Amino acid sequence: MTDTPVKIVVDLSKPKGERESIIPLTDEEIAERDAQAVIAEAERVEQEAIEAQKAADAQAGRDALVALGLTEAQINALLGA
Amino acid sequence: MGYQLIEEITVGAGGAASIEFTGIPQDGVDLVLKLAMRTNRAANTDSVKIQINNNTGSIYTHLRLQGNGSSVLTGSYTGTESYVIVNGNNDTANTFGNADFLISNYTSSNDKSATSDAVNENNATLAYQDLKAHLFADTNPVSSVQLAPSGGTLFLQYSTASLYMITAD
Numbered sequence: 001m002t003d004t005p006v007k008i009v010v011d012l013s014k015p016k017g018e019r020e021s022i023i024p025l026t027d028e029e030i031a032e033r034d035a036q037a038v039i040a041e042a043e044r045v046e047q048e049a050i051e052a053q054k055a056a057d058a059q060a061g062r063d064a065l066v067a068l069g070l071t072e073a074q075i076n077a078l079l080g081a
Numbered sequence: 082m083g084y085q086l087i088e089e090i091t092v093g094a095g096g097a098a099s100i101e102f103t104g105i106p107q108d109g110v111d112l113v114l115k116l117a118m119r120t121n122r123a124a125n126t127d128s129v130k131i132q133i134n135n136n137t138g139s140i141y142t143h144l145r146l147q148g149n150g151s152s153v154l155t156g157s158y159t160g161t162e163s164y165v166i167v168n169g170n171n172d173t174a175n176t177f178g179n180a181d182f183l184i185s186n187y188t189s190s191n192d193k194s195a196t197s198d199a200v201n202e203n204n205a206t207l208a209y210q211d212l213k214a215h216l217f218a219d220t221n222p223v224s225s226v227q228l229a230p231s232g233g234t235l236f237l238q239y240s241t242a243s244l245y246m247i248t249a250d
Contacts, residue, residue, distance in 0.1 A: 003095050003233060005095075005096070005097075005098040005102070005234070006095065006098065006099045007097060007098050007101065008090055008092070008097045008099070008101070009101045010088055010090055010100070010101065010102045010103065010243075011104050012087060012088060012102060012103065012104040012105055012106060013103070013104030014104070016088075017120075019088060020090065022093075025098055029098075033098055033099075033234055034230075037230070037231075037232060037233065037234050039134060040231045040232050041122075041232050044231075044232055045206040050183065051154050051156070055152045055154070055167075063100055065107050
């Protein structure tokens with residue numbers, strides 16, 4: 001049997017030693033959490049692909065400048081690197 | 082100036098789906114959240130979603146400077162929560178990502194500015210370093226902070242979240 005996931009709530013208005021509550025998630029909270037994790041993962045994968053493409057494009061641009069005869073120092077000065 | 086630990090939470094066996102600090106004392110100047118966390122996301126790296134005052138509106142913006150061991154990335158974000166990088170469950174075993182999150186003037190009636198720096202601990206080339214400048218369009222004093230994994234569903238055992246207050250004296 002899978003344990004019910006819990007959330008930790010720390011009420012700082014209470015004295016030390018009495019602040020922490022371990023509360024099981026409701027079925028609705030679990031479903032919402034799982035749905036959000038799927039969405040977050042999809043967004044992250046998409047963002048990583050975008051950033052990887054940007055990095056690849058930047059490198060391709062740099063390589064093109066090298067092919068045109070610019071030195072690394074000239075390229076760095078041009079790109080502000 | 083004082084730097085006072087308000088509370089430290091360590092996740093127990095079975096993990097935790099979220100951590101929430103409520104009733105934050107309002108007699109400080111700045112708030113600092115220090116995290117050492119690992120989630121159950123089956124990947125290298127994950128993020129901790131951070132919200133204040135249970136505000137789920139699209140009020141969280143940040144500018145990002147990030148390195149991943151091979152390249153440097155920059156970007157910006159506007160959305161319903163803010164993020165700091167921590168470890169996912171494919172990172173080196175028994176390691177935790179570390180993050181510092183500073184909210185300046187957290188009791189003010191202005192929008193809240195914050196900074197974060199975070200590192201993802203991994204004995205491999207792929208390991209993230211992440212600097213962010215945040216702005217939260219919430220003019221209420223910060224009385225609560227909500228933390229949850231972004232890609233995973235649980236903070237794993239031994240993850241810690243410590244809340245500090247910086248005082249004027």
